[in-house]
Amino acid sequence: MPTAAVADPVTTRGELTKRLIVDTALRMFREQGYEQTTMRAIAREAGVSVGNAYYYFASKENLIEAFYEDMQVEHLAHARPVLDASKDFGDRLRGTFHAGIDALAPYHAFAGKFFKTAAEPTSPLHPLSSESEPARNASIALFREVFEGSSAKIDPELRDELPELLWMSYLGVILFWVHDLSPEQAKTRLFIDKSTALVDKLVGLSRLRILRPLSRDLLELIADLKAD
């Protein structure tokens, strides 16, 4: 007896509902903050039941995960034109940092709570967690492209580790941005400009013989810390 199976639409009903809940939540987070936005209010505003919201998101924090993923995608999109425009390492790095902050900018007020959550070592949102490995790898790959698509030279032994180091620097920039209270986070923009220029110089100098021992020490340190 053949059952008349209903073909699934490209975007299922469930995915639409999920998206509706996420969008509502992120908007409310932006407008009134994370703590002030209750799950009850999100459900009411999205026109679904509380139970339905929890059907798609196991916890309120899980809603932040969606934000995390959105930002990841936005960063790649914002960085693309930069990487297509210049071969200068300093320009590429600076542009890629700025691109990330551009994507984050509308959420600055909310970002403190987001960061607080992600900062906890056991959180799945933590940048070093296994759950965020795909996002992390994508981000590191972006920074690999920043260097490898450039005309810069570097101490060859440092080359393999550079993308990860740049990614960690980017985390540092975000950390700075989260705490930046200057208008429009202007200090973060300044910080990016100055610090990327510094990194650019350091990379160039890394091939100097006097600095070789330093590079070696750095590599050794990294190797030790990666070892189990």
Added chain:
Amino acid sequence: MPTAAVADPVTTRGELTKRLIVDTALRMFREQGYEQTTMRAIAREAGVSVGNAYYYFASKENLIEAFYEDMQVEHLAHARPVLDASKDFGDRLRGTFHAGIDALAPYHAFAGKFFKTAAEPTSPLHPLSSESEPARNASIALFREVFEGSSAKIDPELRDELPELLWMSYLGVILFWVHDLSPEQAKTRLFIDKSTALVDKLVGLSRLRILRPLSRDLLELIADLKAD
């Protein structure tokens, strides 16, 4: 026991009650974790009412503040013998970093929650907050002594900024430690040994003429970020 602006002697009834609540809370945090320890349980264990606990501590997080202050005092105490023992900058820095981690060690399991709270930009526990300025200044002064009591030389222009840079490095060490899952946090110990050796070398090299432009850039960056 040094009693700086951090811990005044306790005499009045209110202060006794406050101290009782803090001590009970910190002990319970150590023994069963932060989340697992409810305000009800703290109050019960301390023999006071929940309302009374909230009379002294506006929130559960505020109890962490006491931990913060205790650790500050302990760090200074642990570092003293190190600074009395050697004039070598590398040794002094390494020893001072280890001293801080020694003080923190019993709280490693609990530290993730602590860090999460302190990481929030608006938190009074934040290392950069105005509320924690006294503790911050005491800590920076410690690192000033680390360098100035040593036999090391440095690019004179960097000299004034070094204590603050070392203090920030120390924050980085704590950040590393919080996330260190290795047995006894052995990786943190390794990280301290290797990274302080690196910093020691960098400080020595800072007087090389080739590196002057880098120092200048760094100083300029710091000056810009400090400016209002």
Added chain:
DNA sequence: GTCTATAGCAAGATAGAC
């Protein structure tokens, strides 16, 4: 599998009486 409605728990936080 998707969704509603509702009841209820646990724990952080508060109000108001004494």
Added chain:
DNA sequence: GTCTATCTTGCTATAGAC
């Protein structure tokens, strides 16, 4: 300063509709 009673909210549970 201290208490008891109560509120709020994240989250769960259940029972059922489509």
